[in-house]
Amino acid sequence: MNIYDFCVKARDGSEVALSDYKGKVLLVVNTATGCGFTPQYSELQEIYEAYKDKGFEILDFPCNQFGNQAPGGDEEIHTFCTGRFGITFPQFSKVEVNGEGAIPLYSWLTSNTKFEGFKGAAGVMLSGVVKAMDKDYKNNGNIKWNFTKFLIDREGNIAGRFEPMDMKPLRAKIEACL
Numbered sequence: 164m165n166i167y168d169f170c171v172k173a174r175d176g177s178e179v180a181l182s183d184y185k186g187k188v189l190l191v192v193n194t195a196t197g198c199g200f201t202p203q204y205s206e207l208q209e210i211y212e213a214y215k216d217k218g219f220e221i222l223d224f225p226c227n228q229f230g231n232q233a234p235g236g237d238e239e240i241h242t243f244c245t246g247r248f249g250i251t252f253p254q255f256s257k258v259e260v261n262g263e264g265a266i267p268l269y270s271w272l273t274s275n276t277k278f279e280g281f282k283g284a285a286g287v288m289l290s291g292v293v294k295a296m297d298k299d300y301k302n303n304g305n306i307k308w309n310f311t312k313f314l315i316d317r318e319g320n321i322a323g324r325f326e327p328m329d330m331k332p333l334r335a336k337i338e339a340c341l
Contacts, residue, residue, distance in 0.1 A: 165319030195232035204248035221252035
């Protein structure tokens, strides 16, 4: 099984087969519009601009499961992201990434990766918040917060998982996959 086995919902509710992205390097991200990490949209757009012509796509999945930080409907979220951050990469319908309501794509991503910890000062703070929600958070693959990223290679396999604050190692790993 790989990412090409899944379908997701576009903002307009239509179904999108991820096999449409065959042969590309993908970055799958759960995002939020009211999060401390929301400014990462600017960096994500920069990364997209740098690599899109080399076969790279970012797949953005808004999610409201962490602190209700993605309120609003799909079009409201999209208008905010395009207006404030100028994003041009694909943004899909709002999803759940954990629990019984998690979409199959995220169930697959989280069951096939491990959480390897948060880094830096923001990581220390975030660890406390996450531990209050999930006492066993260090031992499961669940998404811990907004802006967790999964890098997918050209064959549709998971090439890496990056927690919200892991932006620096991301570029090098994208380049290696391209």
